[in-house]
Amino acid sequence: MSIMNLTPLTAHRICPLCESTCGLELTLHGDHVTAVRGYDHDRFSAGYLCPKGANLGKLDEDPDRLRNPLVRRDGALREASWDQAFDAVEVGLNQVRGRYGDDAVAFYRGNPSAHTIAATPYLRPLALALNSRNLYSASTADQIPTQVACGLIFGNDIAIPVPDLDRTDFLLIFGANPAESNGSLCTAPNFNGRLRAIQARGGKVVVVDPRRTRTAQAADSHLQIRPAADAYLLLGVVQVIFEEKLVTLCGAGVRHLDALADLVRGFAPERVADVCGIPATHIRRLARDLAAAPSAAVYGRMGTCTTAHGTVSNWLIQVVNILTGNLDRPGGAMFPRNPIRPSYRKSARFTMARWHSRVRHLPEVAGEFPVATLADEIDTPGDGQVKALITYAGNPVLSTPNGARLAAALPQLDFMLCIDPYVNETTSHADVILPPPRTLQAGHFDWSLAAFMIRAVVRYSPPVLPLPADRPSEAEILSRLAVIAAGNGAHGDAAGLRENLVMRMLTHAAADPGSPVYGRDPHELRGALAGRSDVERHLEVMLRLGPYGDGFGTDPEGITLTQLIEQPEGVDKGPMEPRLAELIGHPDGLIDLCPQEVIAEVVQLEREMSSPQPEFVLIGRRALRSNNSWMHNIPNLVAGPDRCTLQLSIVDADALGICDGDSVVVRSAVGEVTVAAEPTTDLRTGVVSLPHGWGHRGAGMAQGVAERHAGVSANDLTDHSVVDALSGNAVFNGVPVTIEPVLAQRRRAVPSALSP
């Protein structure tokens, strides 16, 4: 029988592919997705979706996704049973830990782990059981500078303000391209539509970016800054705010206001204009416009983080929000309330640098070391050397700086375990690969992204398809690994662990005087749970004890899991509300405008201001149909001209005699790639751009479509040895490179009289 003869089933599912969390309407025939649309009734996304979400079915049914575990035997990865695979994990981990100690096992967590329901409940027990300081994640190739900046300013690294897109009158975007990436650390489906809405209500959108991105094209104005100069521009803006007496502090108390004024005094727009590549008058106007707007929000993202002064830039972004009175007020930069974070529990005070990495002495942040030093820890012999690596939903060979070096280091490991659906550039080195089941066989809840939603819309998607009987869920995989790591063996009681986690939350809540269930019997609460799986019950407890929850009957208007299952469109709890006071972690309850840690960095910036500039610097590039390294195996998403090209200014291209499609060699301090050139008017001179996540080649790979559209890896050029000094974050933008056409092409240079 053809599948089209089956009765079609409609299901609603939050898209798990990026941070914009769009509600999708899926049509299924059997277990085959035959159509994907945006779900018009979704309270948050209202029918919006992008090409990635539209391909969710194809991604989920990709024939290259692994169905069974792979275990390395006689040098090759071969299919194995789940029991065999877990046994191999137990042996591999125990051998390394027994011989070299717990710290010899490193753990790396990739970006998609933030979009899966199993990670939040079960990764922590796994990490605790591993008892290793060698914890790494994509965060240190991404947003850690934002966290450190907020940690220093507010004493709380998860107090990250997001722009109040739907109410602001003036949005200043730094180093973000939400028109193509759909936005990050600001969860807002149809970001582009919301930008248009700002303009439609008379507001303004200003974009600061070295590239004329689609977001820049849609903005009211675009300041085409030199890469990695954000801190200078922001220092200039802050200096004008002081100089022209535009400071308007709102509600919360601050400390070190005068110290800040002193610190920025040397950064007048006229001094920083050159290094920014932006006229001083534009910088002054920007500061005045920000100060004058009825409400304004400064939003900075990837481009501001992945530079050598990422933390300083992110500190300054919040400084501008604070000094213009826009922090924590409607239309400004506000703090969303996470529906799973009980308001009665105060977050721990931010600390960092409690310990340092072995080889480069880089400080720990949020319990992790910078991923830029992972290869160092593997390939540098000595006490404490990493001998085993676990990766989860990550492809660090493509997504971390100097990936080629990491690829060379991986074979030196004694044992490598990957939890991943694909055999890719990283997992092809594994000894064991444990593939999670299909996306649609798991439920979905955005544990992490809920902290960045510009509107409190609470949604949960139950599994669309049943899990096959012989297939462990992702929750089962992670909890079983936690049991192994805890020394209880490959056949220990993973279900018991998951149940214990639920009971422990209930027990803690019942004992906490601030909780709505204080004094109640945890077993009675357990009996009231409606969740049909451990992970659903885990979520249910957190939701019901959370700020919008029913408190197990305490608040009849509150949210329950059952209600969310019945209402796939979500429950709308309204726009963000001021709540800064409850977030500040400093003992004095004040905002620190000028933390000690940034002062030396600013002095350093002043010193570097007149340093000679490299002839060319490399920046990254987002594309609507791409998401980091893992969506290039879907024909729809790679159709059309190759996107992995080196964009460069047409002026530079002409001067070098480089035309569209010409092969050029790009060299950096650590490596080189040969790639087709794409001259463009979207870049300023001296800047070249390569998208990341490409370079799909390597022995043993099994991603047929991606390998046919291989491209090159931008991270074969990025330098692991250069990091953001304060946070250790990887540096992807402003990488010095040289450009050379591949052939000594027989061509006369443009006569100088004709040069523009």
Add this chain to the structure above:
Amino acid sequence: MSHVVTRACCSDATCVAACPVNCIHPTQDEPGYATSEMLYIDPEACIDCGACVDVCPVDAIMPDYDLTSSTQVYADLNARYFLGAVAAAPAKAESTMQRPPIIVTEPGPLRVAVVGSGPAGCFAAEELLAHDGLAVEVDIFDRLPVPWGLVRFGVAPDHQDTKSVARLFARTAARRGLHMHLNVEVGTHLTHAELLAHHHAVIYAVGASGDRRMEVPGEQFSGSHSATEFVAWYNGHPDFAHHTFDLSGPRAVVVGNGNVALDVARVLATDPQRLARTDIADHALRALADSAITDVVVLGRRGPEQASFTVPELLALADSSGYGLFVELGEDHAARSDNRDPIASMKADLLRDLAVHPRNPGARRRIVLRFQSAPVEVLGGNGRVLGLRVVHNELITGPDGRIVGRPSGATEEIDCGLVLRSIGFRGRPMPGVPFDDARGLIPNAGGRVLDDVAAAPLPGVYTTGWIKRGPSGVIGTNRRCAQETVRALLDDHSTGRLPSPSHDHQDLTTLIRERQPRELDYTAWKTIDIHERALGRQQQRPRTKLVDVDQIVRIAAPTGPLS
């Protein structure tokens, strides 16, 4: 909400491959594709994901909320297409990407000569070179010293977005295994037999550079030209750079109303200051700056619903400012539309609207679109054009059901100093290659060239583009056409039906150097390209074209003949 395809659409169907819901039609696998004016997005099926925008080589697609007052009409046009009886083929979104595997036993690369570097030749080369797991070497020959054929010499200078499709061809040209031989004429410097001796196969992609004549008395008078010649002249074709056209006015008549006719009319009527911002040839710009022509009359034999121009071309004509646009309909066309083809009926609707509401009626220059008028005689004196006698046609339904024009007997004389005929292209024969003189193309079956006599395929000889199928379709239509030809070629190769070349690439290089020392390679073109764009930048133009072959060779190869 929906996405919308607009004027610049080249129909290369890259968007079809990227669309996750297959809402862009006609696809290359659907019957209407070859003759479609453009591609359309079904507003009912579009999910607004924007994947198509991401891949369009000419930036022709936009979300409906980005439409402006002048592009809003495309939302209607896209929707209208789906009101017709759209014959949809089963979804084959990946058909252009997944090429059938080819198994070849012969060692060494497959060597193919492509004659012509226009869209047809470039799409054929791309199709060959993009084939996974197959070693291919392609030699592209062009008799002109610059590549891209009609993209450079046909597309109107004020349609720069249409020309951006050349970026696709540049990527093809940069591929390993491709050799470009410019300024080398097959039939002059190399023979057909010599090409075959150096390649497994030859693909003729030489287009249709000839034109059909009106076959009326007086056609030979000075001031009567083919529109093709005029287009080649204003686009800087080296062969036409020294032609002259009598622009002393006040009136010019364009016979025929295809897209070329509208291009010509628009160039004649556009303010030269606007043209000065385009890449129109300098000599044409100078001549047009002195033009005294104020009236351009465009004649169509049949009625508005049978007009040959496409809807996007009409919309572009109506959207330009600076000249008046008038439409004169026969009285029987004032308010009637019985055409069931939604695109043709939209065309008629637009024309009826223009007939009632002329654009910029007070402008100094004006274009008049007339229908049901056929030329019967070019009038002249002293060997010069003085006017055109036209006959009014009645519309009747022919035996095949087509509407045709039948002379009514009522004639009229139009005073004019310039007559440009634009009533169709036809191919020109290539020495040593079969030619169908009646149809003006190379006889072929799915791209395999057929013997004149036996009508059997000639081993190793193929054709693609207009010289294969006749002058129909738009730029991207040639991609599908090239796929058909290349698949036939590869099929023949894998079944051993291609004779192995007796000479290698080194022999070819030696032969070309001997026959044409002024050959230019792709690197030479890049030098020219950079030079032209640098000149253009000074004048705020996309480029300033070089039109003199000697100058081009000098700039591309400054040290004299290439060693």
